Amino acid sequence: xxxxxxxxxxxxxxxxxxxxxxxxxxxxxxxxxxxxxxxxxxxxxxxxxxxxxxxxxxxxxxxxxxxxxxxxxxxxxxxxxxxxxxxxxxxxxxxxxxxxxxxxxxxxxxxxxxxxxxxxxxxxxxxxxxxxxxxxxxxxxxxxxxxxxxxxxxxxxxxxxxxxxxxxxxxxxxxxxxxxxxxxxxxxxxxxxxxxxxxxxxxxxxxxxxxxxxxxxxxxxxxxxxxxxxxxxxxxxxxxxxxxxxxxxxxxxxxxxxxxxxxxxxxxxxxxxxxxxxxxxxxxxxxxxxxxxxxxxxxxxxxxxxxxxxxxxxxxxxxxxxxxxxxxxxxxxxxxxxxxxx
Ligand code: SAH
Ligand code: SF4
Numbered sequence: 001x002x003x004x005x006x007x008x009x010x011x012x013x014x015x016x017x018x019x020x021x022x023x024x025x026x027x028x029x030x031x032x033x034x035x036x037x038x039x040x041x042x043x044x045x046x047x048x049x050x051x052x053x054x055x056x057x058x059x060x061x062x063x064x065x066x067x068x069x070x071x072x073x074x075x076x077x078x079x080x081x082x083x084x085x086x087x088x089x090x091x092x093x094x095x096x097x098x099x100x101x102x103x104x105x106x107x108x109x110x111x112x113x114x115x116x117x118x119x120x121x122x123x124x125x126x127x128x129x130x131x132x133x134x135x136x137x138x139x140x141x142x143x144x145x146x147x148x149x150x151x152x153x154x155x156x157x158x159x160x161x162x163x164x165x166x167x168x169x170x171x172x173x174x175x176x177x178x179x180x181x182x183x184x185x186x187x188x189x190x191x192x193x194x195x196x197x198x199x200x201x202x203x204x205x206x207x208x209x210x211x212x213x214x215x216x217x218x219x220x221x222x223x224x225x226x227x228x229x230x231x232x233x234x235x236x237x238x239x240x241x242x243x244x245x246x247x248x249x250x251x252x253x254x255x256x257x258x259x260x261x262x263x264x265x266x267x268x269x270x271x272x273x274x275x276x277x278x279x280x281x282x283x284x285x286x287x288x289x290x291x292x293x294x295x296x297x298x299x300x301x302x303x304x305x306x307x308x309x310x311x312x313x314x315x316x317x318x319x320x321x322x323x324x325x326x327x328x329x330x331x332x333x334x335x336x337x338x339x340x341x342x
Contacts, residue, residue, distance in 0.1 A: 008037075008044070008062040009141055010134025012179055023057055033058065038179040041144045041151075065135045066092075066142075072330040080146060081332035086111075086135065090128055092159055093337040094139040096147055097326050104153040105143040107136055108337070109169050110160025115192050116227045117213075119257060121331075121338040122159045124295035130165045136172035140180060151180075155188040157211075159337045162189050163197025170204055177206055184208050190255065192228055193237035202244045210244050211253040211286075212237060216263050217271035225263070234275065242278055251281035257335065258301035258309065259290045269309045273316030284319045285310075291325065291333045 006015065013034050020030040029050065036047035044059055066084035069091065073080050080096040095106040113120070114127035139158075144151045154176055156162040162169040169189065176182045190211040191197060201210060214234075216222035222229040229237075241252045254276065258264045276283035287310055289300040301309070310320040325333045 005061055005063050007065045007132065007134035007138070009065070009137040009175075010132060011062060012175060019058070019061055023054070023061070025054060029054065034179070037141070039181065041141060041180065043142075043145050064142075065132070065138050071146075072332070074327050074330045074332065079327040079330070079332060080143075081327060081330050082139075082142075084139075088129075092131065092135075092139075093332070094143060094158060095327055095332045095337075096143040096151075098147055098149050101149060102152040103143070103147045103149040104155060105140050105151050106155050106158045107139045108158035108160050109136060109156050109162040109165050109172075112338075113160045114164065115161050117192060117215075117335075118225055118227075119215075119259065119290060119293060119296040119298055120335040121293040121295070122335070124293060125338045130168060131160070133168045133171040133175060136168065137175050137180070140176060140182075144180075152182065153186045153188070154182055155190065155211075157188070157190045157334065161192055161194060163191040163194035163201070166194075166197045166200050170200065173204070173206055173208055185250070188253070192226055193232050193234075194228070195232045195236050195240045198237070198240040198244055202240075202247050207248045207250055209250060209253065210241065210248075211255055212241050213255040213257075214272070214285075215255070215257050215259075217268050217275055221263060221268075225259075238275060242280070245280040249280065251284055252279060254283060254285045255288060255334075256285055257288045257290050258306050259298040260301045260305070262298055264301040264305050264309055266308070266312055269312035270316065273313050273318045276318050282317075282319060284321070285313055286321055286323050288323045288334050289325060291328060291336050293335060 016034050017030045036042050069083040069085045071082050078098045082094045085091050090111040092108040092111050097104045111128035112126050113122045117123040173187050177184055184206040188209040188211050192213045215225050219233050245252045287306050306322055313320040327333045
């Protein structure tokens with residue numbers, strides 16, 4: 001029995017080699033373990049090519065980071081939301097969205113969030129703690145265990161601000177790419193505009209997709225929705241995003257939560273298009289109808305108004321899509337994630 005334990009999905013090939021050696025087992029067992037956990041993406045218990053007693057010793061040495069508090073299904077069982085609990089009591093959520101041929105996992109990068117965006121349930125609840133690399137990878141691995149479709153895409157759009165936990169998030173991107181084989185362009189890091197974090201991502205070796213949450217075309221309005229805008233105003237955020245697009249040769253996406261009468265008028269669309277110039281590969285705006293949260297009185301924009309907003313952007317040469325919401329019936333949609341103890 002090994003005394004030291006390591007979170008199961010914090011291990012890469014080198015750590016598994018070391019563990020198997022420590023357990024006094026032949027080296028090929030490490031290869032089988034890595035293949036099973038990562039290439040085949042199977043749960044440890046199902047790796048029957050490893051003797052049962054060895055699996056039990058590995059399970060002791062490599063415990064899972066989370067237990068399942070609840071799992072809910074929606075959208076004809078094609079959307080699943082987990083509320084996980086870590087050993088220290090921290091709770092986080094993960095959403096799996098299955099499609100006919102593939103699946104996307106929306107992961108949390110922090111328990112809670114310190115950014116305080118007024119319309120977001122996670123922001124309303126405040127910050128609890130950072131997640132580790134292993135905790136981020138575990139969310140993807142365990143979602144895959146529940147999905148017959150291959151998880152091909154990972155989006156950092158769950159709880160937390162990924163670029164406020166940049167070391168663990170970049171490590172997790174490397175592990176998702178190197179160990180689970182997810183292509184870098186299918187990993188999306190969504191940020192509310194942490195400029196130094198965007199700069200770190202620009203220097204990062206993997207060309208992941210960058211998404212920036214804007215929600216407003218000017219500083220005055222954005223400050224009311226996104227307090228971080230006082231620290232990193234729109235111009236600085238957009239400059240950092242342009243530098244990312246230039247360096248990586250990748251199109252940047254922008255998220256825009258549409259709030260009735262607040263940020264969804266034609267003049268907002270014109271102003272937004274005016275700011276999204278000079279992006280290599282063009283800019284792409286995802287319009288998300290506001291989802292309800294307990295702490296914010298705003299209402300989602302009418303569908304016709306969102307369609308008009310999108311048309312306005314397109315007419316000005318900016319690509320726009322309206323995001324279809326998944327998981328609203330189980331509070332699994334954008335901005336609805338927050339830990340609940342009851
Ligand atoms: N912190 C990061 C990533 C997590 S939030 C960020 O803010 O980008 C993921 C997305 O959900 C962001 O685009 C965020 O603005 C959006 N969002 C938050 N609350 C929302 C709500 N109530 N309705 C619709 N989208 C929301
Ligand atoms: Fe945090 Fe993103 Fe929610 Fe803002 S929108 S509070 S940055 S999770």
